Amino acid sequence: xxxxxxxxxxxxxxxxxxxxxxxxxxxxxxxxxxxxxxxxxxxxxxxxxxxxxxxxxxxxxxxxxxxxxxxxxxxxxxxxxxxxxxxxxxxxxxxxxxxxxxxxxxxxxx
Numbered sequence: 001x002x003x004x005x006x007x008x009x010x011x012x013x014x015x016x017x018x019x020x021x022x023x024x025x026x027x028x029x030x031x032x033x034x035x036x037x038x039x040x041x042x043x044x045x046x047x048x049x050x051x052x053x054x055x056x057x058x059x060x061x062x063x064x065x066x067x068x069x070x071x072x073x074x075x076x077x078x079x080x081x082x083x084x085x086x087x088x089x090x091x092x093x094x095x096x097x098x099x100x101x102x103x104x105x106x107x108x109x110x
Contacts, residue, residue, distance in 0.1 A: 007046045015096050019104070035104045042068070042082055048090070049082035050103040057081065060099075 008024065008031050016022050021036045024043075033041035042049040049068050052060050060083045068082040089096050 008043055011043055011048055015090070015093055016100060017093075018097055019100060038104075038107060040103045040107050041100065044068070048085040050085060050099060051082050051107055052103055053081055053106065056102055056106045057083070 012022060012024050012031075012033065016033070019035070022033065023037070024031045024033045030042060030044035032039050033043065040051050042051075050060075065083040065086065068080045068084060069077050070080075071077050085096070085099070089099065
């Protein structure tokens with residue numbers, strides 16, 4: 001069964017259109033998005049997540065963003081440093097790109 005790429009294409013080619021050096025690769029039912037080869041975002045189940053640590057993670061938490069969690073087969077819940085992009089940001093390319101750039105700068109160039 002071929003994977004539907006329309007959401008991926010919307011995120012990468014429309015919302016991230018003005019960002020440079022963006023690439024993506026399919027991974028286990030979703031995509032990993034890179035800037036200059038460094039992962040900074042995920043698309044899983046038609047949801048976008050940005051990787052954030054330190055001050056950016058604190059800021060996203062204070063804005064009410066939720067971390068990406070998954071349950072292992074043994075029942076343990078794993079929390080990752082990827083934060084779910086709120087739906088309202090998906091309709092605002094300027095704000096979306098602003099947060100994406102923050103994630104890129106925080107992770108890739110420090």
